[in-house]
Structures are given as C-alpha cells and as structure tokens.
Amino acid sequence: MAATIVTRFAPSPTGRLHLGHAHAALLAWQAAREAGGRFLLRIEDIDPVRCRPEFTAGILEDLAWLGLDWDGAPRVQSAHLPDYRAVLDRLRGRGLVYPCFCTRADIAREVAASGHAPHGPDGVLYPGTCRRLSEAERRVRIAGGEAYALRLDMAAALAGLDGPLFFEEADRGRLRCDPARFGDVVLARKDTPASYHLCVTHDDALQGVMLVTRAEDLLPATDLHRLLQALMGWPVPRYRHHGLLLGADGKRLSKRDNAPTLAALREAGRPPGEVRALAASQVRP
Template sequence: MAARPTTRFAPSPTGYLHLGHAHSALLAWHAAREGGGRFLLRIEDIDRTRCRPEFTDAITKDLAWLGLDWDGPVRVQSAHFREYRAALDSLASRGLLYPCFCTRAEIAREVAAIGAAPHGPDGPLYPGTCRRLLPAERAARIASGQPYALRLDMAAALAAAGGPLSYEELGQGRLRCDPARFGDAVLARKDTPASYHLCVTHDDALQGVTLVTRGDDLRPATDLHRLLQVLMGWPEPAYRHHALLLGPDGRRLAKRDGARSLREMRAAGMDAAAVRAMAGA
C-alpha cells in the first residue's frame, strides 16, 4: 500500500445513512488522515430507479455533521456513463463480452431445468444461453431492438488474464481470487448502462484509490474486481474488509430494514461525537 493512502467512501443514495455507513466512512477517513493521504467521496448512483437527489444531499450533510471532510470534488457516477461505455467497448473489442437477451424469468426456468445448478455469491450461475448464440442471430436480435445486457465471458476473460489472481488484504496478506464463481457476470444491465462491478473498479483506478475500505459483505466481489483490473491494466489497490455493525436483533444494519438513520439522530439533537463512538471507528 502507498505510504500516503488514498481512500474513499462510496455510498449509493438509495436511502439515508445509518451507523453502519458511519463506521465504514470513519475507517476510511481515519486511514487517510492518519497516513497523511487523501479521503474521497463518491456517489454511486448508477441505479437511476432507486437513487434520489435528496439522499445525496443528506449524505454530504451527515458526513459534515460527523466531522468528516473530503479532498477534491465529489464524483457522481451518473455523470460518467460515457467513460464506463468506453471501458465496456474495450472489453468487447477483445471478445470478452457478449449480449444477453434473456429475461429473469427465462433464466430462472433454465436454472430450474438444470436441477443442481452451480451457485455463486449472487445466486445460481447464468447457464450461458446467449453465449452460445451464433453471431448472425445476435446481430439480428440487436437490429430488431431487442433489449440486452452485456455479460463477461468468464472463460475467455480468465484465459486473457492468465495465471492465478490474488489481492492484498491488510492484516492477512495475499489472498487467492476465484472470479469463476461469478460465472458470466453482468457488466451492463438492460436498464442501467454499466454495473456496480465495472463502475467501482473503473473509478478506483481513475481516482488513484490505493486502499479500498468496505464491508465484509463485499469481500467476494473483490475476486471479480481483481479480474477486471488485470484485464483493463488498472492498478491494484490494497483492501480492508471490515466486520458489519449489527443491530439488537443480531442482524446487520440495513436501510431496507429501517435502521435508524444519522439524519434522525442529528434531528433529535444527538451529539456527533457520541454518534462517532457508537459507530465504533
């Protein structure tokens, strides 16, 4: 890892921040400030159906209230779809992507027909239906306006990467990667020009992030991210995956479960220092 680390906090504005977010943000902020480095704020709002401007505004207010400052302008992913398209075009030009016209229902039926279908971190692996389409049929479907996603041809990608992959986990050393467990991962969805996996890896490289601090629930994704870094010639950051904060019921704090937000704590007049202590970072 660089002597002066560059870290980032990259929330999705799909709800208000809670203590779990504060924990992650504070870990990254402390790592940067204590190491004399940079702390970046990035808004990962590629999902235009769920992201809201009011949540983005609340994120900056909550972080400022906690006493966190960031370096440089805030990068907002939805303003950079052309950059992600260029990365996709690069992969496609090397035969590493293919269009997938399958609906979720069609995929579910195929998986059910297989029976004991292999599973990855995100569920049953895609059975490769559209990978087997002839070029002429692909072209005809695209010309007819049929919507499609873009999938990574995992076998071709691994061959292009060459050799085993690994990443540096702080405190644990080099850990082996197994990107194949994701199967032919989606890198651009029918309703979203680029996926989380592509955008986050692209932006970490572009912004010079040298230490990725994020929750342990995202540890499996690192395998796929390392593959993309190798394929694109992007630099490799170090990683620190932290434990998730749990609620009184023993479940991890989550927006969808109604975890109490920082905004509510701030409105209730709670002391920011006390909230930082509750966040445990």
C-alpha cells in the same frame, strides 16, 4: 518518498446514511488523515430507479455533521456514463463481453428444467444460453430492438490471464482469487448502464485509490474486481474488509430494514461525537 495514501467512501444514494455507513466512512477517513493522505467521496448513483438527488444531498449533510471532510469535489457516477461505456466497448472489442437476451424468468425456467442450479456470490449462475448464439443471430436480435444485457465471458477472460490473481487484505496478507465462481456476470443492463463491479473498479483506478475499506460482505466481490483490473491493466489497491455493524437483534444494519439514520439520531439530539463513538463501538469483527 512514499506515495500519499488515498482512500474513499462510496455510498449509493438510495436512502439516508445510518451507523453502518458512519463506521465505513470513519475507517476510510481516519486511514487517510492519520497518514497525511487524501480522502475521497464518490456518489455511486448508477441505478436510476433507486437513487435520488435528495439522498445525495443527505449524504453530504450527514458527513459534514459527523465532522468528516473530503478532498476535492465528489465524483458522481451518473455524470460519467461515457467512461464506463468505453470500458465495455474495449472488453467487447476483445471478445470478452456478449449480449444476453434472457430475462430473469427465462433463466429461472432453464435452471428449473435442468434440475441443477449452481450458485455463486451473486446468486444462481447464468447457464450460458446466449453465449452460444452466433454473431449473426446476435446482430439480428439487436437490430430488431430486443433488449439485452452485457455479460462477461468468464472462460474467455480467464483464458487470457498469465496466471492466478491475488490481492492484499489487511491483517490477512495475500489472498488468492477465484473469479470463476461468479460465472458470466452481468456488466450492464438496459436499466443500469454499467454494473457496480465495473464502475467501482474503474473509479478506484481512475482516482488513484490505494486502500479500499468496505464491509466484509463485499470480500467475495474482490475476486471479480481483481479480474477486471487484470483485464484492463488497472493498478491494484490494498483492501480492508471490516466487520458489519449489527443491531440489537443481531442482524446487519441496513436501509432495507429501516436502520436508525444519522439524520434521526441528529434530530433526537445526539451529538456527532457520541454518534461517531457509537458507530465504532458496535462493530463486530
């Protein structure tokens, strides 16, 4: 008997949902419901500065208004920080994570001085300054209370693999990954106890997510997520990266640009069925 499909919608409560969120939620919800599967809701609120409880409440309200139901209680990431800390400890115990004491200003100065600034999907690649520190120096700086982030030693992580990594992308087939282009990516900071990359990959594995539907701008991140899955022995879901919802100006709808929220559309008298249709009709492949 085939396994029941499990999908999820995983917004960050940094603002109210807009049509782009509605499209993403609908895709995941429909995929699960049409197959008799499970649709999960996850609140990705690891960032304590930008995430707010009232936005979490708004997410629940907006999804219910749209007519989308979910299975089980939502997983709230901020309530599970020990889970992510345990992953970091395992990686660190294998020599795959190291403390980085560089500030953003430090990195910018070093990159400027070198005259060479290679870029990856998340921006300028870290030049590896703290990777070269001795264990003794790291211990002294940590004991002295110096703030640090935790970075993945990309070269060491890739060296432990048996071969290249792949994932299945809907309508595109088997794609080969290139996680090296992220460089020594940050997995935790002082103000953010675990990165999006680590938390989302951990939770997809923990919750048995079998199909990840998300916007196409996250397609490059899948290479890094596959590496974390391989390092931790986690199962690999299938992926479907959908097109972005665009506004009249051709730009992606976003909270940052004050895209019309579902709450505003509701207050303007737009019925949920009309908003669902609008979310689907405006997507660009």
